Amino acid sequence: MNSNIDKNRLVNAVRAFPETTILVVGDLMLDRFVWGEVSRISPEAPVPVVEVQKETILLGGAANVANNIRAMGGGCILGGVCGNDDAGTSLLALASDRGIDTGAVVNDAGPTTVKTRIIARGQQVVRVDREEKRKPGGDVLKSLSDVFLEAVSRAGCVIVSDYAKGMINHDVMGILRDTCQRHAIPVLVDPKPSNMDIYLGATMLTPNSLEAAAMSGIEISDDETLFLAASRIMKNLDASAVLITRGPHGMGLVQKQQPLFTIPTMAREVFDVTGAGDTVIATFAMGIANGLEMQEAAWLANIAAGIVVGKVGTATADSHEIIQAINALS
Numbered sequence: 001m002n003s004n005i006d007k008n009r010l011v012n013a014v015r016a017f018p019e020t021t022i023l024v025v026g027d028l029m030l031d032r033f034v035w036g037e038v039s040r041i042s043p044e045a046p047v048p049v050v051e052v053q054k055e056t057i058l059l060g061g062a063a064n065v066a067n068n069i070r071a072m073g074g075g076c077i078l079g080g081v082c083g084n085d086d087a088g089t090s091l092l093a094l095a096s097d098r099g100i101d102t103g104a105v106v107n108d109a110g111p112t113t114v115k116t117r118i119i120a121r122g123q124q125v126v127r128v129d130r131e132e133k134r135k136p137g138g139d140v141l142k143s144l145s146d147v148f149l150e151a152v153s154r155a156g157c158v159i160v161s162d163y164a165k166g167m168i169n170h171d172v173m174g175i176l177r178d179t180c181q182r183h184a185i186p187v188l189v190d191p192k193p194s195n196m197d198i199y200l201g202a203t204m205l206t207p208n209s210l211e212a213a214a215m216s217g218i219e220i221s222d223d224e225t226l227f228l229a230a231s232r233i234m235k236n237l238d239a240s241a242v243l244i245t246r247g248p249h250g251m252g253l254v255q256k257q258q259p260l261f262t263i264p265t266m267a268r269e270v271f272d273v274t275g276a277g278d279t280v281i282a283t284f285a286m287g288i289a290n291g292l293e294m295q296e297a298a299w300l301a302n303i304a305a306g307i308v309v310g311k312v313g314t315a316t317a318d319s320h321e322i323i324q325a326i327n328a329l330s
């Protein structure tokens with residue numbers, strides 16, 4: 001463990017998670033799983049016929065970041081748009097069941113984004129996506145502005161979870177940036193390179209290596225190029241820090257006027273890396289909102305990510321698991 005990191009400070013921050021509220025804004029999605037059996041090939045076309053046994057749903061996209069925060073015991077307000085349809089109703093109900101405050105979700109005319117996986121004998125047969133790029137404007141933008149104003153006043157930190165489905169645009173970022181500036185709270189962004197310019201003025205961004213390379217135009221092959229890429233993103237977007245996640249290689253944090261701070265992965269066993277990025281930004285935000293320095297919050301995020309990649313599926317870590325993992329560090 002890095003000698004600059006005080007385990008007690010991390011544990012105390014995690015213990016304070018229940019008193020923390022984070023606003024998560026981004027593209028909301030519903031992940032649907034249709035589980036069934038295949039016993040024959042269709043007479044209509046050379047495709048398997050799946051007989052459905054059960055259907056399950058999970059929170060996806062930005063809603064999965066909110067799920068991570070709740071799993072750690074934090075309070076979470078979810079912000080974004082969803083359709084006025086059955087999937088939207090299911091998404092909001094599922095979020096409420098998880099204790100997520102959906103007060104900052106606004107209905108719009110588009111369909112709720114749903115990704116349906118049809119799974120037979122433990123294998124995905126096909127994925128069916130229903131989505132429409134949206135650009136909140138007019139009344140929807142006005143409603144979002146109103147609900148964000150209220151939500152930010154209750155939040156210790158704001159996360160923008162961008163999946164480039166249209167929710168995060170210049171207008172929405174502008175509203176969040178101005179409101180957060182007024183309340184002096186940080187805005188953390190999990191970015192998509194195609195939307196890079198939109199994030200100007202964000203406090204911190206958490207791209208993975210590929211995203212950081214695309215955003216900076218610098219190919220990342222070692223610590224030196226990682227540092228250069230993070231520094232360029234930071235400068236271009238006037239951010240205070242960039243945290244680049246490096247999959248099996250852990251992460252690297254670059255802050256203004258500081259050298260690269262690297263953290264090796266904590267994962268002992270790796271089963272499923274899906275959603276690890278969501279865990280990183282959720283945990284980092286919780287750490288920052290509880291007074292941790294960025295380096296400490298990055299450590300915490302790396303610990304939580306190490307836990308979730310050791311579980312199957314889009315998993316989360318809870319505060320007990322995180323405290324246990326901190327105490328196990330030598």
Ligand SMILES: Nc1ncnc2c1ncn2[C@@H]1O[C@H](COP(=O)(O)OP(=O)(O)OP(=O)(O)O)[C@@H](O)[C@H]1O
Pocket residue numbers: 207208209245246247248249250251265266267270273274275276277278280302305306309
């Ligand atoms: N294969 C792995 N082995 C060990 N740790 C991993 C692995 N993959 C991810 N992690 C942990 O999870 C963190 C985030 O992973 P990664 O860099 O893959 O993010 P990402 O690409 O944004 O993920 P996502 O698919 O959720 O968007 C890493 O910093 C690391 O701590």
Ligand SMILES: [Mg+2]
Pocket residue numbers: 190208277278
């Ligand atoms: Mg990611």
